[in-house]
Amino acid sequence: MFTRIARPYGKLAGRRLASTKSLRETLKEIVPLKRHQLQALKEEHSSKVIGDVKVENVIGGMRGLKAMLWEASVLDPNEGIRFHGLSIPDCQRLLPPAPGGSEIIAESMLWLLLTGKIPTPEQTRDLSRELAEKGALPKEIEKLIDAFPRTLHPMTQLSMGVAALNSTSEFAAAYERGIKKSEYWTYALEDSLSLIAMLPALAARIYRNVYHPEKKLVDVNKDLDLVGNYTNMLGFGDNHSLTEYLRLYIALHGDHEGGNVSAHAAHLVGSALSDPYLSYSAALLGLAGPLHGLANQEVLRWQLAMQSSLASSSITPASITEYLWSTLNAGQVVPGYGHGVLRSPDPRFVALQQFCDKYPEELGESEIVRMVRMTAEVAPGVLREHGKTKNPYPNVDATSGCILYHYGLREFKYYTVIFGVSRALGALTQIVWDRALMLPIERPKSVSMDVLEKIVKG
Numbered sequence: 001m002f003t004r005i006a007r008p009y010g011k012l013a014g015r016r017l018a019s020t021k022s023l024r025e026t027l028k029e030i031v032p033l034k035r036h037q038l039q040a041l042k043e044e045h046s047s048k049v050i051g052d053v054k055v056e057n058v059i060g061g062m063r064g065l066k067a068m069l070w071e072a073s074v075l076d077p078n079e080g081i082r083f084h085g086l087s088i089p090d091c092q093r094l095l096p097p098a099p100g101g102s103e104i105i106a107e108s109m110l111w112l113l114l115t116g117k118i119p120t121p122e123q124t125r126d127l128s129r130e131l132a133e134k135g136a137l138p139k140e141i142e143k144l145i146d147a148f149p150r151t152l153h154p155m156t157q158l159s160m161g162v163a164a165l166n167s168t169s170e171f172a173a174a175y176e177r178g179i180k181k182s183e184y185w186t187y188a189l190e191d192s193l194s195l196i197a198m199l200p201a202l203a204a205r206i207y208r209n210v211y212h213p214e215k216k217l218v219d220v221n222k223d224l225d226l227v228g229n230y231t232n233m234l235g236f237g238d239n240h241s242l243t244e245y246l247r248l249y250i251a252l253h254g255d256h257e258g259g260n261v262s263a264h265a266a267h268l269v270g271s272a273l274s275d276p277y278l279s280y281s282a283a284l285l286g287l288a289g290p291l292h293g294l295a296n297q298e299v300l301r302w303q304l305a306m307q308s309s310l311a312s313s314s315i316t317p318a319s320i321t322e323y324l325w326s327t328l329n330a331g332q333v334v335p336g337y338g339h340g341v342l343r344s345p346d347p348r349f350v351a352l353q354q355f356c357d358k359y360p361e362e363l364g365e366s367e368i369v370r371m372v373r374m375t376a377e378v379a380p381g382v383l384r385e386h387g388k389t390k391n392p393y394p395n396v397d398a399t400s401g402c403i404l405y406h407y408g409l410r411e412f413k414y415y416t417v418i419f420g421v422s423r424a425l426g427a428l429t430q431i432v433w434d435r436a437l438m439l440p441i442e443r444p445k446s447v448s449m450d451v452l453e454k455i456v457k458g
């Protein structure tokens with residue numbers, strides 16, 4: 001089923017291409033080097049000042065404070081995300097796709113995030129096979145998920161299912177037995193890979209139970225990549241362009257440095273040595289908030305409300321502008337716009353729009369895709385004039401769910417679950433590195449307003 005794929009690796013990749021080693025062997029080589037790097041930073045620079053803490057940071061959600069380590073990606077306000085220094089177009093050029101596909105897949109992105117190296121097609125294929133082999137859910141977890149009421153939001157179900165999977169945690173069992181701190185990471189890695197492997201079956205089961213209880217769920221196919229399996233289990237396996245879209249979507253949403261709510265929550269909970277399942281369950285509860293991952297559900301709800309409030313013949317830049325103002329004047333945020341760090345259009349938004357350009361006959365003609373595009377043309381001007389948001393441009397949520405809607409995956413309360421399958425790649429990568437670098441429990445100092453007043457008044 002898997003075939004060797006020729007890819008234009010070029011110079012950049014030449015420096016970084018992983019050898020023929022397995023993922024575990026590669027990590028075993030890198031861990032001592034990174035430990036050494038951290039040790040040198042501690043010994044030589046521990047007391048260097050890298051910024052000031054202002055009152056506005058303390059009361060403003062710690063925005064702008066450089067206060068946590070995150071290895072796999074760094075977000076530049078203007079350029080957007082880079083994964084180990086690689087931009088999204090670099091990743092699209094260098095990371096192996098699935099056989100018969102052309103988009104980045106979860107496995108090649110995970111290899112890059114964990115190791116900083118570009119996997120070969122063979123390494124990517126081996127990881128796909130390993131994940132597929134580990135992809136089935138334990139029976140007792142299936143029973144638990146099947147017992148949830150259909151009215152429970154899919155994100156609540158996902159977080160509960162992931163937390164319950166901690167009954168299988170190798171990290172928790174090893175900790176209970178008593179192991180050396182320097183070995184924690186190997187168990188965190190095993191749990192992380194197992195969790196990533198099982199997420200499609202868990203997420204697809206939730207979709208089936210909530211929306212299509214009459215349908216039979218297919219088993220994990222050992223010959224497919226992670227997202228190929230996910231799409232198949234969702235019941236869309238025969239739709240090649242949707243499968244490719246989901247591959248790109250899941251690779252691109254995988255990591256967005258450390259300060260975003262979901263990634264930060266996983267890191268924080270993991271710092272108490274809660275196992276990777278519990279840590280990622282916490283991340284999902286943060287992702288379920290409308291200012292974060294749930295915004296992709298909210299965008300679609302907002303776009304559809306706009307469509308029904310305007311007769312479809314009158315969807316023009318002027319009518320969208322009017323609708324935007326009605327949202328803002330009602331004191332609501334425009335979902336899919338603005339960002340805590342970005343100050344230009346989100347390159348993930350751009351990449352997903354470019355995906356639509358690749359399928360002009362199918363996606364170019366889609367009403368919802370055209371509406372998203374038209375909104376993205378006028379909203380920045382309106383938000384600038386409104387004058388509140390620091391970033392008037394679209395973020396990735398402005399388009400991600402709307403494309404799913406076009407493909408017929410219309411149950412939009414489910415959309416953030418797909419984001420949740422993706423964010424595991426980056427959040428769990430950092431948990432492996434947190435344990436490998438033996439980082440301490442996270443415990444910032446808080447202050448009351450009285451204390452702040454005392455400090456500023458000297």
Ligand SMILES: CC(=O)SCCNC(=O)CCNC(=O)[C@H](O)C(C)(C)COP(=O)(O)OP(=O)(O)OC[C@H]1O[C@@H](n2cnc3c(N)ncnc32)[C@H](O)[C@@H]1OP(=O)(O)O
Binds near residue numbers: 338340
């Ligand atoms: C994958 C992701 O998580 S991407 C983000 C997804 N979330 C959304 O799309 C929801 C809409 N956007 C927002 O609510 C915000 O832009 C956030 C939460 C993403 C970032 O928040 P912040 O960093 O606080 O943004 P910023 O500093 O620009 O906010 C300043 C003011 O502009 C407002 N503002 C920011 N974005 C918007 C928006 N899209 N529409 C209307 N007002 C906005 C804020 O609510 C804030 O108002 P306030 O002073 O009355 O509290």
Ligand SMILES: O=C([O-])CC(=O)C(=O)O
Binds near residue numbers: 261
């Ligand atoms: O970076 C953030 O704060 C939000 C975001 O875009 C993400 O987590 O993908």
